[in-house]
Amino acid sequence: MSGTLGRRRFLGYVLAAPTLVAVAGPGPTAAAQLPSPEITEILDLNDLMTVAALPTANLIAVEVNPDGTVSFALPRAEVGQGITTSTAMLIAEEMDVPLERVRVTLAGARPELVFNQLTGGSNTTIATYTPVRVAAAIARRRLLDAAASRLGSPPRELTLTAGVVSDRRGGSVAIGALATAAAATRTEPVSVRLRPREQFTVIGTPRNRIDALAAVTGRKKFAMDLDVGDAKPTMVCRPPTINGAVGSVTNLAQVRALPGVTDVAVISTGVAVRAETFGQCIDAVRALRVSWKPGTVEGTSDDTVLRRLRAAELPIGLPPPTPTVEGRFTFYFRSNSALEPNCAIADVRADRAEVWSALKSPIVAQQSIAAKLRLPLSRVTVHVTEGGGSFGRKLFFDAALEAAEASKAMGKPVKLMWHRADDSRQGRTHPMCTSRVRASYLGDTVLGYHQRHTSVTTDLGHGLGEIITATAARLPVGDIGFAGTFFQLSQTMSYDFGVSTRLLSETGRGFNTGSMRNVYSPDVTCARELIVDQLAARMGKDPYEFRRDFLRDDRSRAVLERAAEAGGWGRTMPEGTAQGIAFHAEYKAVSAALVEIDCRPETVGRPVRDGVAGPRVTRVVFAVDVGLAVNPRGLEAQMLGCISDGIALALTSSLHLRDGHFLEASWDNYFYTRQWNIPPEVRIIVVPSTSEEPGGAGELGVAASMAAVACAYGRATGTMPTSFPINHQTLSFEPKPTVPPVPESPVDGLDHAR
Amino acid sequence: MPEHTFRVNGEQVTVDVEGDVRLLWVLRDLLGITGPKYGCGINVCKACTSHLNGAAVNPCAIPVENLRPTDEVTTIEGLADTVDAELHPMQQAWLDHDVAQCGYCQPGQIMAAVALVRRVAAEGRPVTDADLDGLRNICRCGTYSRIRDAIRTGAGNM
Numbered sequence: 001m002s003g004t005l006g007r008r009r010f011l012g013y014v015l016a017a018p019t020l021v022a023v024a025g026p027g028p029t030a031a032a033q034l035p036s037p038e039i040t041e042i043l044d045l046n047d048l049m050t051v052a053a054l055p056t057a058n059l060i061a062v063e064v065n066p067d068g069t070v071s072f073a074l075p076r077a078e079v080g081q082g083i084t085t086s087t088a089m090l091i092a093e094e095m096d097v098p099l100e101r102v103r104v105t106l107a108g109a110r111p112e113l114v115f116n117q118l119t120g121g122s123n124t125t126i127a128t129y130t131p132v133r134v135a136a137a138i139a140r141r142r143l144l145d146a147a148a149s150r151l152g153s154p155p156r157e158l159t160l161t162a163g164v165v166s167d168r169r170g171g172s173v174a175i176g177a178l179a180t181a182a183a184a185t186r187t188e189p190v191s192v193r194l195r196p197r198e199q200f201t202v203i204g205t206p207r208n209r210i211d212a213l214a215a216v217t218g219r220k221k222f223a224m225d226l227d228v229g230d231a232k233p234t235m236v237c238r239p240p241t242i243n244g245a246v247g248s249v250t251n252l253a254q255v256r257a258l259p260g261v262t263d264v265a266v267i268s269t270g271v272a273v274r275a276e277t278f279g280q281c282i283d284a285v286r287a288l289r290v291s292w293k294p295g296t297v298e299g300t301s302d303d304t305v306l307r308r309l310r311a312a313e314l315p316i317g318l319p320p321p322t323p324t325v326e327g328r329f330t331f332y333f334r335s336n337s338a339l340e341p342n343c344a345i346a347d348v349r350a351d352r353a354e355v356w357s358a359l360k361s362p363i364v365a366q367q368s369i370a371a372k373l374r375l376p377l378s379r380v381t382v383h384v385t386e387g388g389g390s391f392g393r394k395l396f397f398d399a400a401l402e403a404a405e406a407s408k409a410m411g412k413p414v415k416l417m418w419h420r421a422d423d424s425r426q427g428r429t430h431p432m433c434t435s436r437v438r439a440s441y442l443g444d445t446v447l448g449y450h451q452r453h454t455s456v457t458t459d460l461g462h463g464l465g466e467i468i469t470a471t472a473a474r475l476p477v478g479d480i481g482f483a484g485t486f487f488q489l490s491q492t493m494s495y496d497f498g499v500s501t502r503l504l505s506e507t508g509r510g511f512n513t514g515s516m517r518n519v520y521s522p523d524v525t526c527a528r529e530l531i532v533d534q535l536a537a538r539m540g541k542d543p544y545e546f547r548r549d550f551l552r553d554d555r556s557r558a559v560l561e562r563a564a565e566a567g568g569w570g571r572t573m574p575e576g577t578a579q580g581i582a583f584h585a586e587y588k589a590v591s592a593a594l595v596e597i598d599c600r601p602e603t604v605g606r607p608v609r610d611g612v613a614g615p616r617v618t619r620v621v622f623a624v625d626v627g628l629a630v631n632p633r634g635l636e637a638q639m640l641g642c643i644s645d646g647i648a649l650a651l652t653s654s655l656h657l658r659d660g661h662f663l664e665a666s667w668d669n670y671f672y673t674r675q676w677n678i679p680p681e682v683r684i685i686v687v688p689s690t691s692e693e694p695g696g697a698g699e700l701g702v703a704a705s706m707a708a709v710a711c712a713y714g715r716a717t718g719t720m721p722t723s724f725p726i727n728h729q730t731l732s733f734e735p736k737p738t739v740p741p742v743p744e745s746p747v748d749g750l751d752h753a754r
Numbered sequence: 755m756p757e758h759t760f761r762v763n764g765e766q767v768t769v770d771v772e773g774d775v776r777l778l779w780v781l782r783d784l785l786g787i788t789g790p791k792y793g794c795g796i797n798v799c800k801a802c803t804s805h806l807n808g809a810a811v812n813p814c815a816i817p818v819e820n821l822r823p824t825d826e827v828t829t830i831e832g833l834a835d836t837v838d839a840e841l842h843p844m845q846q847a848w849l850d851h852d853v854a855q856c857g858y859c860q861p862g863q864i865m866a867a868v869a870l871v872r873r874v875a876a877e878g879r880p881v882t883d884a885d886l887d888g889l890r891n892i893c894r895c896g897t898y899s900r901i902r903d904a905i906r907t908g909a910g911n912m
């Protein structure tokens with residue numbers, strides 16, 4: 001919704017219910033929100049997702065309870081991004097109740113919400129910002145009306161503070177005592193104005209997470225921590241190559257007789273084992289003797305994929321007569337594994353099923369599970385649990401589907417978890433891709449910028465694809481499919497670079513892919529920013545000043561300037577170390593990163609046991625403007641995570657594809673950023689914004705961070721890096737066997753007590 | 755089945771299970787103590803870090819038969835009981851710095867941090883950058899910088 005809606009009236013309803021329940025009315029009609037011309041400037045992926053969610057915004061309710069708490073079942077997944085906290089803040093703001101009395105839970109799958117229950121595209125706050133506040137404002141108004149009759153004072157003489165309504169004569173009543181009186185016996189329309197920004201006391205102030213205490217005491221419950229009836233530990237013995245299938249099993253009876261094992265069943269992804277403990281599942285998985293049918297990418301390696309990408313690249317045209325800067329960049333497969341592996345609980349009976357999992361697209365999950373089990377949708381209940389990280393992984397529901405299948409095959413409830421090795425080798429990956437760039441210039445002018453991004457197909461079949469398909473017919477992009485639409489909508493050309501084109505082509509199926517804290521932007525932006533550095537060098541300009549001169553608007557320039565100033569851009573640094581700077585805009589937000597890196601041999605070669613040392617990022621200054629930052633402390637946390645990701649993508653983390661399988665099977669193989677890679681100095685600057693509308697943040701910071709690290713590395717070493725991560729060509733570990741598929745559990749833990 | 759007796763969070767427990775089952779599963783699957791998390795099962799990610807007689811260990815790599823009846827296992831759930839307060843100073847530091855994102859790694863991070871601070875205190879020195887670099891716990895949400903800040907705060911109050 002646009003900023004001009006600020007003080008207009010919003011319509012909503014109080015629902016017929018025993019206690020006060022308020023919902024926002026239908027938003028402005030979707031059609032009015034879709035602009036038609038010039039796609040890049042006025043419409044992005046977030047507009048599209050917000051528009052898709054609008055028609056059902058009135059189905060999410062704020063409820064006041066007799067104990068004075070306010071509850072709200074958020075139809076999104078909390079996987080660490082802090083949306084339960086920011087949503088509670090919106091409610092606390094509009095209702096004048098203390099933050100700690102707002103209870104935000106995660107709604108189970110609600111098919112009636114259609115497109116309004118997908119967590120992705122950093123869109124949660126953008127899409128729910130207004131509807132949640134409208135519902136809260138309606139609840140507040142009803143409470144004041146009820147208090148007026150209780151206290152015998154007119155509503156205008158009442159104040160609501162910290163959950164208590166007071167009148168001018170010293171009378172007061174707590175909102176909990178009004179919950180029933182304020183309820184409606186039949187659904188009634190109510191209209192409200194929202195609190196103007198200058199009166200905010202909660203929104204825009206830094207708050208700690210509402211689930212922090214549960215997290216630090218071990219009380220926060222993830223799917224595998226739930227105690228669900230007889231759901232016992234279950235793991236799957238998986239094929240040695242990607243998506244292989246079971247041929248035959250020679251020792252089923254023997255494995256069934258192993259200690260603790262209760263069931264063994266062949267399912268579509270392997271052989272499922274259920275036991276009293278996960279430890280006994282691991283032993284049983286290792287004991288299984290299975291002959292496997294080939295996988296879906298048998299015999300394929302990094303080089304094969306690279307050749308296919310090269311062949312699928314769309315033409316970039318004949319070189320122009322003017323001077324050009326060109327680059328070709330390769331980005332290897334990367335794992336979007338969270339620390340909590342894929343997991344789900346399923347209890348499938350003859351006539352119904354119940355599933356618990358951290359799901360960002362629970363409606364699609366429910367539909368797929370119902371289809372797989374041949375049950376009517378209404379007989380499948382899907383509970384959304386708190387997730388231990390996502391990074392794109394939890395848009396899919398691989399474990400939930402598998403748990404349902406295993407539970408059905410065994411006729412018993414299962415608590416199914418992937419081993420880390422499974423998660424790394426068979427789990428989803430960010431697809432390998434290449435980006436070819438050509439920029440032409442003359443004198444001080446950039447005449448054209450062209451980018452051809454070629455990627456192994458990204459699986460978007462988790463609901464986002466459906467949203468785009470349903471809405472794309474109304475977009476001025478022609479018939480480019482939803483991946484092409486997604487690409488166009490998520491990318492933007494922020495520099496004044498003359499004629500600019502960007503095209504995506506996809507090739508190759510058979511891999512288990514997905515987004516990874518964004519789909520295209522980190523790679524596309526990294527390639528672009530490296531070329532920007534080259535252009536600056538050709539024109540004899542400083543990389544920072546060049547960017548400042550060519551950025552199109554003041555808001556973009558402001559974040560760049562903040563990062564450069566706060567980071568002391570241009571300070572002299574020892575040889576082998578350097579600064580790099582990069583810019584990225586997306587999700588209605590702008591961001592800039594300044595990075596300092598140390599590539600001196602003594603740093604690169606510093607000893608690290610079972611890990612990759614490599615160049616050390618020594619400092620990051622990150623400036624971000626997301627518009628209205630609902631919770632600046634939460635926003636900083638997201639940028640911090642994005643910086644860790646950006647460092648990993650540029651320097652250390654990738655999967656190596658060899659003969660149809662990935663070599664990585666452990667966190668000591670897949671080198672996500674560790675403490676020894678972390679910059680000792682990180683500063684995040686949330687640039688104050690006058691905007692009335694929030695932007696997205698969950699994925700925003702990765703692109704600028706990755707690009708700035710790459711640019712700094714290029715300047716420190718004097719060579720522009722073209723292959724990412726930079727250490728991919730060196731295999732820094734001894735690959736684990738693929739049969740059995742999971743490593744043995746160690747026994748020497750006591751020797752390492754420290 | 756053999757019985758194994760040891761202490762967890764101040765209480766004596768006896769479990770009836772094969773001796774080679776690793777402590778992590780005894781805690782989580784049999785005793786319902788779910789604070790220690792699974793992240794790898796091979797003593798790499800450190801998500802399961804707990805204390806054995808005050809030192810950091812990884813229960814995913816300890817067969818339960820290795821424990822003696824007097825051995826005291828402390829998980830995140832029992833950490834606060836080792837001090838005279840609602841929360842251990844390290845937990846409080848974690849709150850003060852708003853460290854947790856998804857929170858999955860944080861029980862292990864906090865247990866590793868407490869053991870680190872005790873270790874360097876025993877060596878009579880402050881926590882250094884090199885000590886922090888040496889922590890192997892994965893945080894896939896990338897909260898590392900706040901973890902470093904929180905450890906320094908927590909160390910000051912331990």
Ligand code: FES
Pocket residue numbers: 791792793794795796797798799800801802803812813814815
């Ligand atoms: S699960 Fe114990 S160290 Fe990873």
Ligand code: FES
Pocket residue numbers: 080339388389854855856857858859860892893894895896897
């Ligand atoms: S907070 Fe999510 S893994 Fe550390």
